[in-house]
Amino acid sequence: MDIVYIRGLMIETTIGIHDWEKKIRRPVILDIEMASDIARAAATDRIEEALDYNAVTKRLTQEVSANRFELVETLAERCAAILRDEHGVPWVRLSLNKPGAVGEGVDVGVVIERGTKPD
Ligand SMILES: Nc1nc2c(c(=O)[nH]1)N=C([C@H](O)[C@@H](O)CO)CN2
Numbered sequence: 001m002d003i004v005y006i007r008g009l010m011i012e013t014t015i016g017i018h019d020w021e022k023k024i025r026r027p028v029i030l031d032i033e034m035a036s037d038i039a040r041a042a043a044t045d046r047i048e049e050a051l052d053y054n055a056v057t058k059r060l061t062q063e064v065s066a067n068r069f070e071l072v073e074t075l076a077e078r079c080a081a082i083l084r085d086e087h088g089v090p091w092v093r094l095s096l097n098k099p100g101a102v103g104e105g106v107d108v109g110v111v112i113e114r115g116t117k118p119d
Pocket of ligand 1: 017021070073098101102
């Protein structure tokens with residue numbers, strides 16, 4: 001199985017369960033692994049045959065920055081659904097980090113895997 005990945009994608013959004021969190025914008029950081037057979041893209045050297053990480057980054061940034069969330073779980077699921085439904089990704093592993101959520105220098109978040117891994 002081949003993978004196209006995006007690491008360290010920082011997006012500003014409104015996220016959290018507390019009233020004060022609902023009034024601010026803050027960054028979340030996404031690390032994403034997407035199953036993608038790269039054979040045709042490699043053979044043709046054409047972006048049309050590739051899973052375009054620029055297009056994926058643009059779409060996720062648009063979605064996350066334009067919406068507000070309470071839970072990291074909700075944001076992660078939304079992103080995974082977009083990757084599968086709009087970009088045809090059969091399997092994705094997505095890590096979502098919410099910096100500073102429980103104190104300085106502590107990372108918290110979720111890791112989800114959705115879809116079926118191709119052989
Ligand atoms: N499993 C989760 N636990 C918590 C979340 C969350 O999104 N998922 N969020 C919070 C608060 O918003 C926290 O980040 C700030 O106090 C707490 N627990």
